[in-house]
Amino acid sequence: MTQPKIRAVRVRRAVVDDADAIERVRTDTWRDAYRGLIPDSLLDGLGYDATRRRALMSALPPHQFALVAEADDAIVGFCVGGRSRPPEERFQGEVYAIYVLPEHHRRGIGRALLEAAAKELADRGFGSMIIWVLRENAPSRRFYERMGGVHVRDEDRELEGLRITESGYGWEDISRSFGGSFGSVQRM
Ligand SMILES: CC(C)(COP(=O)(O)OP(=O)(O)OC[C@H]1O[C@@H](n2cnc3c(N)ncnc32)[C@H](O)[C@@H]1OP(=O)(O)O)[C@@H](O)C(=O)NCCC(=O)NCCS
Numbered sequence: 001m002t003q004p005k006i007r008a009v010r011v012r013r014a015v016v017d018d019a020d021a022i023e024r025v026r027t028d029t030w031r032d033a034y035r036g037l038i039p040d041s042l043l044d045g046l047g048y049d050a051t052r053r054r055a056l057m058s059a060l061p062p063h064q065f066a067l068v069a070e071a072d073d074a075i076v077g078f079c080v081g082g083r084s085r086p087p088e089e090r091f092q093g094e095v096y097a098i099y100v101l102p103e104h105h106r107r108g109i110g111r112a113l114l115e116a117a118a119k120e121l122a123d124r125g126f127g128s129m130i131i132w133v134l135r136e137n138a139p140s141r142r143f144y145e146r147m148g149g150v151h152v153r154d155e156d157r158e159l160e161g162l163r164i165t166e167s168g169y170g171w172e173d174i175s176r177s178f179g180g181s182f183g184s185v186q187r188m
Helices: 016-033 040-045 051-058 109-123 138-146 174-184
Strands: 010-013 065-071 074-083 093-100 129-134 150-159 162-171
Touching: 010 109, 016 040, 016 051, 016 065, 016 074, 016 093, 065 109, 074 109, 093 109, 109 129, 109 174, 129 138, 129 150, 138 162, 162 174
Parallel strands: 093 129
Antiparallel strands: 010 065, 065 074, 074 093, 129 162, 150 162
8 A cells, every 4th residue: 555645754964863763774674675685694683783873973074974864753764875985987976875664665755865865965066876776676776766767787796795786776967867856855
C-alpha cells in the first residue's frame, strides 16, 4: 500500500549529537535493505556503536555535509556526501550514503534528502554528482532513476571484507536536475 506523504518532514544539517540516531537508522536500514544481498552474519553482527560516526562528524571537512530528516520530531533518515571519492572530473560531488528507515519509505523523505544533498553540493561548487549503490539493490536503483539519475558504470569494490559490485548513478548538471526544488525543503 502506498504510504501517505509526510508534510512535516524536515531536513536539517546534522549535529554531532545526532550520531547515535544516525547510526540506528544506518544499522536498521542495512538489515532491511541488504538482507539476502549480503550475508546474514554480517548484518546481524552490526551494532549501534556511534563512536566512529561521532568522530567523523566532529571533524567534517568543509567539502562534506551531513543531513538528517526528521518526521514527527524523530530522526528517520540521513544523508552524507562531499567531493567524489576518488575525485573525478565528470562527477565532482558524491552522495556517500542515503538511508531512510524502512517504515518511512515511499513518503517523500528520500526525495527531500536527495534534493537537500544536491543543494549542499551545489553550494560547495560541485556542479555534478554521483551515487554508488549495490548492483542488486533494485529498489534503490529505481529511486535514483526516478530522481533523474543515469546509470554510469559498475565497479567492483570491497565492503566489510566482501567483494561486491556497485552501480554508479550520475547527475551531470545538478542545477538542471534539482535547481527548481532547492527552495522547497524546510531546513534549519
Ligand atoms: C532509497 C531510499 C533512500 C528512498 O527513500 P524513500 O523515502 O523511500 O523515497 P521517496 O518516497 O522520496 O521516493 C522518491 C521517488 O522515488 C520513487 N521510489 C522510491 N522507492 C522506490 C522503489 N522501491 N521502486 C520504485 N520507485 C521508487 C518514488 O515513487 C518517488 O517518486 P514519486 O515522488 O514520483 O512518487 C530508501 O528506500 C532507502 O533508504 N533504501 C534503503 C537504503 C538504500 O538502499 N540506500 C541507498 C544506497 S546508499
